[in-house]
Amino acid sequence: MVFNSFTFVIFFAVMLALHNAPLPWKVKKINLLLGSYLFYALWNPPFILLLWLSTVVDFYMARLIADEHRPARRKALLAVSLVLNLGMLSYFKYGGFLLENFTVLLDSLGIAFQAAKPDIILPVGISFYTFVTLSYTLDVYRRKFAPEPSLLNFALFVTYFPHLVAGPIVRPEDLIPQFKTPHRATADQLRWGLLLLSLGLFMKVTIADGLLADTADLIFSLPFPVQPLDAWTGVLAFSGQIFCDFAGYSTCAIGVSLCLGFVLPDNFRYPYAAIGFRDFWRRWHITLSTWLRDYLYIPLGGNRHGAFRTYINLMITMLLGGLWHGASWNFVVWGGLHGLFLCVERLIEQAGLRRAEAGEWAESKPLVSRASVVGLPGNQAVRRFGLALLTLFLVNITWVFFRAPTFDGAMLLMLCMFGAIPDAPVMLTTTAILTVGLVTVGLITCHWLLRDSSLVQLARRLPGWVLSLAWAALLILVILTQKGSGSFIYFQF
């Protein structure tokens, strides 16, 4: 079930009614759990078995790990959980990819091998709920907290429908404590939740699907080159589409959850106003980047073993982060580019700090942002905006590899963007170019103006009638767009 569907409207109304009915707290939680299974099963019912398997195994494995004091046995029990979770993920998500690359490898060695093409369907949300259950087992193993005694609370934590299929990737401490005591949304939470749901739907239905998807789909599907303006418009369209699609889903999820009285973590914080890549990853898919930081980068050693190991750890983290998005070398390239930019940024930052310590920049006072130490002339706000645009430019380069169906397709589009192919045909209408241009400028402006603020702060500053008008405009535009219940891009990950 997707948030932008009539089915969800009815489902959500029923869930809200049940959650606000005078029923015992345990019954309300059972309602939420059953509703969440229904929410998931309406895609592909058999895959609910995987969800149950993951839930039950991790619940009991965590209890066994907590009760066990012999290190070797604890490790073995953890390994069972990891093998099961990552094994399922690998089979469903990477089975075909691994087999394909194995075949290519054997071919390159001169060994003829013809593998049967596996017909594997990717269960929706498997990457997300696998990370959710993994974080629980790993935290119990690290003795960060005791295992949850209630299977109901744990199952609801894993399955809770707002975050189940595309995040935010919740941590046990985010959600389980909220299930322990009765929660019901206050009137203010309910209204704020509905506003967030409206905003999320507007981002997904109107901007991502209604205004940008067709242009991005057209340009990325062409097997021939196009003019630089068309190529850039296509890339910018996808840049806006992927943000509005994914952040739109997260905003809907947070809003829906708030209507039920539960708070989910933020997943996006105006990423297209990021200054540098470290800043970008503090603003883009925050729950994934913190997951990768806590369960991959830091266990690898983080920055504790010298400069060289730090760069290696960064690259490993980002390469695997790329691969998490999908079974394709293009995602690896995307992750690799982000890793590379993070490394370069760190190099510049370290060099700047060393020079600042040596007093070379004592007079010029380098611009120190969260991510960068760069000495540039001019007004500080202008410099910061310039760096944000540079970051966005590089982020857009990485999106080419993320979206293009093949590596060759990505390289062709890159050549087009930089005018390396003369006499390529024009493809897009002026309306499409203007639409993408206006949406892009609008997005950058909103992100820049809100980068150090929040929607709550903005809402506090606005008079009530302005908020009403803005909220109504969002809903009217959603109704006007009339796009069918298109899937969210991140469901495929």
Place this chain on the structure above:
Amino acid sequence: MLLTKQTALLCAGLVLAFVVSWELYWRSQNVVLGYNDDDSRWAATRQLIYQSTPTRPVLIGSSRSKFDIDLETWEQIVGQKPIQLSLNGTSPRPVLTDLGNDPNFRGTLIVDVTEMLFFSPDRSFPEKEALRRVHHYPHWSLSEQASFWISEMLESRLVFLDEMNLSLGAFLKKLPIPNRPGAFGGPVFPREFEVVSPDRQSRMTLAFLADTTLQNEVKQVWVDVGKYVPMKPAVGAELLAILNATKRSVDQIRARGGRVIFLRTPSDGVMRQAEKALFPREKYWNRLLTHTQTTGIYFEDYPELRQFTCPEWSHLAPQDAITFTQNLIPVVRPLTR
């Protein structure tokens, strides 16, 4: 408190007022109530193919099949309504392949052949939409099915729920902003041109039939398509591959006891001249029939099928579609026995 009760109520009131006035406005413009011909409607129709019999054929093809074969007339004469799976602007070959590969399909198939679509190369633009729908069908989820039935209920009551003509995207497409030389955003038809009914029948509106300016607009669309999307008729090995793939699917259906008939519906004016020049009958239509050893109905071969004029060169007016269907059934009937 961030959002007061008044803020929420004012918002709800504004949205409700907009929806009511928007609906009333379009009703006052005499807009005919139609249905969205989307993925779900196609998938819901695709589910019916196993009920196909010689009197209840499955129709695949492009918009000509949807405009020219009147489903209600067919039902009145034969007793059963055909299953309409044709898709505007697409080649029927991806759907033919899909039905050929479906081991449970044993029905009767009428394949509309619009040469410039049917003989377009694999994976070309005319195939994309058909391929997309074919690939979507096995993944048509229970949730989408439920949404479709709710949407159906709303679409049957609200005129403004018309994604093709009255959505934000449709309005943007119709903005009179000139394009760069060489840029073509695809055909944009006047909203009066087509109204779709729940069974996927397409009909021109009375307003369209009464207004030659609107008809000329559509004629201009065909001229633009010819200008910006130059046809490259498949020849040689490419044509042979198309014929072989078609034969494979036809043979698969026949092997299971099904029947396949090719149908060429009327066209005229500049469109007909271009079709004749680019796709001479002996090189394409005749070769298709001989290669696949299949029977075909070419409108020009039957006096009762060639008496029609297409208002915009390519499709029949609703009244002509009724007569065309009445005349077509006696021609089809002996071929399906």
